[in-house]
Amino acid sequence: MCGLIGIASRTRVENRDWLTKGRDAMSHRGPDDAGEWWSKDFRVGLGHRRLAIIDLSEKGHQPMVDDGKRITVVFNGEIYNYSELRSNLIAKNFVFQSHSDTEVLLNAYAAWGENCLSHIEGMFSFAIYDDKEKKIFLARDRAGEKPMYYRLNEGVLEFSSELKGLLENPDNPRQVDFTALDCYLTMGYVPGEHCILNGYKKLPPSHAMTFRLSDGLVKTWEYWSIPEMSSRTERAACNKDELLDELESLLEESVSRQMCADVPVGVLLSGGLDSSLVTAMAVRHSDKIQTFSVGFPGYGDLDETAHARLIADHFGTTHLELTAEATTADLIPRLACQFDEPMADSSMIPTWLVTNLVRQHCTVALGGDGGDELFGGYPQYSRLLWMEKRSSMFPTSIRQLLSRSAGAILPTGFRGKNYIQAFEVDLKRDLSTHIDGLFDNSTRRKLMSGYTSYTTVADEIYRQRTPPTSDLLQRATRMDFRNYLAEDILVKVDRASMLNSLEVRAPFLDRKLVEFAFAKVPSNLKAIESDKKILLKLLADRILPPQFHKQRKQGFSIPLARWLKSGPFRDLFWETLTGSNCVFDRSTIIKLFKGLDRGFNNGERLFALTQFELWRQHYNMKL
Structure with a gap:
């Protein structure tokens, strides 16, 4: 690296x-x-x-x-x-x-x-x-x-x-x-x-x-593109057990190749499904595997150290845990300078923390990135399938009325607003920026009201980048592979780890595994309305301890909303976004803070704006 x-x-x-x-x-x-x-x-x-x-x-x-x-x-x-x-x-x-x-x-x-x-x-x-x-x-x-x-x-x-x-x-x-x-x-x-x-x-x-x-x-x-899903006949020829055998073989081969180095190699073990599977494959090729996790004492719903410890104990790895506290607010300006383009993902903080720990013991670490996009692991996939089935029950005019009413009436960060706004989208052929979107058109225009040349064009760019695949789950996972994975997850891992001079590798992103996931694995073995990551969970049943909780979805996360209630995070965000140098509309910023205090889901939104402003001011960028 x-x-x-x-x-x-x-x-x-x-x-x-x-x-x-x-x-x-x-x-x-x-x-x-x-x-x-x-x-x-x-x-x-x-x-x-x-x-x-x-x-x-x-x-x-x-x-x-x-x-x-x-x-x-x-x-x-x-x-x-x-x-x-x-x-x-x-x-x-x-x-x-x-x-x-x-x-x-x-x-x-x-x-x-x-x-x-x-x-x-x-x-x-x-x-x-x-x-x-x-x-x-x-x-x-x-x-x-x-x-x-x-x-x-x-x-x-x-x-x-x-x-x-x-x-x-x-x-x-x-x-x-x-x-x-x-x-x-x-x-x-x-x-x-x-x-x-x-x-x-x-x-x-x-x-x-x-x-x-x-x-x-x-x-x-x-020079390469995601392969199309094989024909129905070819898929029928591959039964579930055959697909599971091939998945296990491909993942083991990928982990084995990516463990090759002339320096010590470790595993970033969050305690989730993907990193646990990588750990299981790694111990097949070495009896001296080191694993690392990060925990947040006092925030039991986010502290995954017990789950990581279960995997480490089961496979006999040398396991180290990092304890993180809210005093890490001083990392935000440093990370804003490191990330060449601002990125709205607060998990860059625990990613930096755990890679900083790992670098004290290893120069190379394996992670679980890519598993969600390849095998249907994000919660929104099940929600999209639920919406697709029910949206056809309502006329387009009703869906548009509900969507636009939600956009006009519900405040930014109101839980469920994004999904109501997405209700008007024809999920038979499209996706919606609202599902995981930060700010809708109206809020973006308010934030940038001081700049007459600013126009809202992102929704059209999003539509242009949406794959034309008719299968909703295929469309969503391919979209995330080419966008969210490439521009958020992998950027976060690269910049945070390289700031610590650590090389992080992703066995799930081996070309053969990617082509297998998109060309051979049918959607119903990835996600359905009531479940997700179905094929990976079947692999977990084979090789992970029976006590492992497969239904959890957790990575390296922080209790951002609680940190923003008061203390160093709140002070940093408030001073940055309400200062005279900030390019965003002050009244809109204050509404976002008030919404946060009322329990609205505005933590990542404020994080996104703070990241941009710290980056812009550090590098003296002009608008």
């Missing part, structure tokens, strides 16, 4: 000092080593910070150049099938100087060019400069575990693992993009290629890009 940065230009780059500064702004991503490389004509520059995981020697140094001086690579992530690829490349007469997966990637490009993407398995973002072709080749992994930001302007391409690297260039603008901001205030994250800053973009997951130095031509393409 590392950090990379680079620039490619049609002409000689004169301002080169910022590249070093941008690289070192990400020193948390790679405290073990730093490198920088420039082409002879100074049109291409690459920088790298290294967190040594595979081949800890200096032979793994980056940027890495091949023997022929034609190909130079900077790489962030892990290639899990690097040993297999290395053997294949040796058979093709490639010679290796190291045992690093970076050199495997370098030679894979030399052997197969851009088609190397079809050979590599793992989490990654990388940049390869091909001196013969005079082009830069960028790519991101299939699920989007590793980030890549870029800015293309007047024949110059700049790119970086984190946005803060590009901001070290004093010539780069700092203007908030209103389209991205509207998406953030609606969804809690900025989706797809959009970026919170005007003039910048993200390379989406499973996409690649080339930039040609001769004429500045840019080509972007999707």
Whole structure:
């Protein structure tokens, strides 16, 4: 796990000092080593910070150049099938100087060019400069575990693992993009290629890009996509037991491959179903597994340490628990600076806390991310199925009246408002931003009432990104895989863990497992109105202790609403959002606080606004 940065230009780059500064702004991503490389004509520059995981020697140094001086690579992530690829490349007469997966990637490009993407398995973002072709080749992994930001302007391409690297260039603008901001205030994250800053973009997951130095031509393409569900006949041929056998085999294989490292490896054990299954598979391949969890004394409904301890005791792991208190409010400004785009997910706090603990004992940790999206684990999936069945009982005009009345009458944060507003959506072919939305159109306009050029466009962007699949559960899980998982969950884990120089891996996001879940597992083995994660629970019956409570849905969470009643969290949020520098409408902010005090569900909403303001003020972003 590392950090990379680079620039490619049609002409000689004169301002080169910022590249070093941008690289070192990400020193948390790679405290073990730093490198920088420039082409002879100074049109291409690459920088790298290294967190040594595979081949800890200096032979793994980056940027890495091949023997022929034609190909130079900077790489962030892990290639899990690097040993297999290395053997294949040796058979093709490639010679290796190291045992690093970076050199495997370098030679894979030399052997197969851009088609190397079809050979590599793992989490990654990388940049390869091909001196013969005079082009830069960028790519991101299939699920989007590793980030890549870029800015293309007047024949110059700049790119970086984190946005803060590009901001070290004093010539780069700092203007908030209103389209991205509207998406953030609606969804809690900025989706797809959009970026919170005007003039910048993200390379989406499973996409690649080339930039040609001769004429500045840019080509972007999707090299992998979620497979379609197999036909009804093919699904019928796979019975429940066969699917369960295949799931167990694929998960065990993925965990085994992802435990490969030249440093200690642990497991983030929340006590939930996904991380417990990962732990069960990990102990099949090592008798020295360390597990870690975080607890909140005094908040019994959120304290999962007893459940994590059950799994740890059953499988005989070395288990450590972190105790978290409400005094962690001082983390909020630090995390706001670390997250390149604000994100409305307060679980970044316990994620940082537990990764900070783990880093004292391990350099690599396995997590359970991806299980909910692949196997139907979120509560809203069952609610959507319930709504789909009953919405057809009411005429469209009645559903629209109920939805719009709720939007006009019920205050923000009133429990159930989002679902009533979503009632008008035709769930036979669409989804609704309201289900998990932060602010509806009316509230967003009020929050941004001081900016006449602000328009509400996020709902249409959401609709455009909604998969056309007719099956509601398939549509919802695919939507979450490409949006919520990629832009919230994986961003949270990457930024929080990398701030602690810890590499977190996600066995559920192995390509074979993803393709299995979407192409083979029917919806009724994922979620129904009365149950969810059905196939994973069947696997739990096989391999987890009988006392394990399968119906719980809990990850690393915090009692945010209670912390915001009074004390350091309340003070920080209030001072940030009611201060004279805040861009949001003060009267709307005060209503949100009053609603919170009345028991409305406004904690995450206030967290989202506070995150944005702390980030904006720290980096001096303009609206």
